Amino acid sequence: MARIDLQGLAHAYKPNPKSEQDFALKHLDHVWQDGGAYALLGPSGCGKTTLLNIISGLITPTEGRILFDGEDVTALPTQQRNIAQVFQFPVIYDTMTVYENLAFPLKNRKLPRAEIDARVREIAEMLELGDSLNRKARGLTADAKQKISLGRGLVRADTAAILFDEPLTVIDPHLKWLLRSQLKHLHRRFDFTMIYVTHDQTEALTFADKVVVMYEGEVVQVGTPEELFERPAHTFVGYFIGSPGMNILPATVEGNRARVGNHEIALQHSYRSLPSGTAKLEIGIRPEFLRIARGGEAGGVPAALQSVEDIGRYRIARARVADREVAVMCGEQEEVPADGLHIVFDPRRVNVYADGHRVEGEV
Numbered sequence: 001m002a003r004i005d006l007q008g009l010a011h012a013y014k015p016n017p018k019s020e021q022d023f024a025l026k027h028l029d030h031v032w033q034d035g036g037a038y039a040l041l042g043p044s045g046c047g048k049t050t051l052l053n054i055i056s057g058l059i060t061p062t063e064g065r066i067l068f069d070g071e072d073v074t075a076l077p078t079q080q081r082n083i084a085q086v087f088q089f090p091v092i093y094d095t096m097t098v099y100e101n102l103a104f105p106l107k108n109r110k111l112p113r114a115e116i117d118a119r120v121r122e123i124a125e126m127l128e129l130g131d132s133l134n135r136k137a138r139g140l141t142a143d144a145k146q147k148i149s150l151g152r153g154l155v156r157a158d159t160a161a162i163l164f165d166e167p168l169t170v171i172d173p174h175l176k177w178l179l180r181s182q183l184k185h186l187h188r189r190f191d192f193t194m195i196y197v198t199h200d201q202t203e204a205l206t207f208a209d210k211v212v213v214m215y216e217g218e219v220v221q222v223g224t225p226e227e228l229f230e231r232p233a234h235t236f237v238g239y240f241i242g243s244p245g246m247n248i249l250p251a252t253v254e255g256n257r258a259r260v261g262n263h264e265i266a267l268q269h270s271y272r273s274l275p276s277g278t279a280k281l282e283i284g285i286r287p288e289f290l291r292i293a294r295g296g297e298a299g300g301v302p303a304a305l306q307s308v309e310d311i312g313r314y315r316i317a318r319a320r321v322a323d324r325e326v327a328v329m330c331g332e333q334e335e336v337p338a339d340g341l342h343i344v345f346d347p348r349r350v351n352v353y354a355d356g357h358r359v360e361g362e363v
């Protein structure tokens, strides 16, 4: 498997791009570490497939270079990149048996028959396809077919990386979880470099060690699931990850205080120098880090209760603060007063965002 470097990469579908807005994939530098399990997460149209196709060689980028283990592959076609791909719909030969499907990439490379046999059986065992080796692929279920697609990538020893493009879309919900944990297990055992495209946060967070979040053609954060939750680098990450997503409120900031409408909210750090030319300033805090003030407790922000939803182990109170809806996570037994509600913001958990991007405070 390989380390993949993206250097100054950008892609525009329209000719002669002039401004950053003309790029479907905005300028990007990133390293996919050898053996890393990455998810590429973002909404429809944010540029995930464009980036994946650049890595696989289906698209030549408008700008920048791609290196596999230090070697420039930008001009190489897909066949010469040793990339395995698993798409939404399984790509297999229906008239061949499972064995023949798995052996195909190795036969093409003219490997000795005994080597092919050993490798096919090893991969089939790993994917729990050992009992179906002599069956025609045609009659198999969608998940078994998708396992064959994956197996065809794994069977080759020279695979640089495995790219998955929403591979579980056609799989039954109860089998999705099973396949996903099998993938994770395979990754731990063999250390493949895996890049997994999805718009589903659960899929991304359970599969990946590192999640690359894209929004409007831009990579807005690369981080572990914990980092994305704890410290969203962009308001989009805060909104997209978590359920409900992060509360985002328009604010002004002076020193270590934020002002939302007429209310003052304490911040952990001071923000004396915000990026120049900032058009939009916001604060963000996750519903998990807000709480309802107890009777008589000082320091809460007054809010108007809208609703309380029971979602099993906890409840979500929705309330208006300065004309904006805010979600607060509360315990099952916790009292949520309909009148005189005050919400307490944990200063350590309030993030400040300038034009969507998180600003680091001065310690």
Ligand SMILES: Nc1ncnc2c1ncn2[C@@H]1O[C@H](COP(=O)(O)OP(=O)(O)OP(=O)(O)O)[C@@H](O)[C@H]1O
Pocket: 013, 024, 042, 043, 044, 045, 046, 047, 048, 049, 050, 051, 199
């Ligand atoms: N062949 C093309 N020609 C012109 N524009 C394109 C082409 N392919 C994609 N785009 C545009 O580039 C942007 C990124 O598209 P892309 O398919 O990479 O996004 P995505 O995140 O993979 O979306 P989805 O999850 O829907 O597949 C979109 O605005 C899309 O309309």
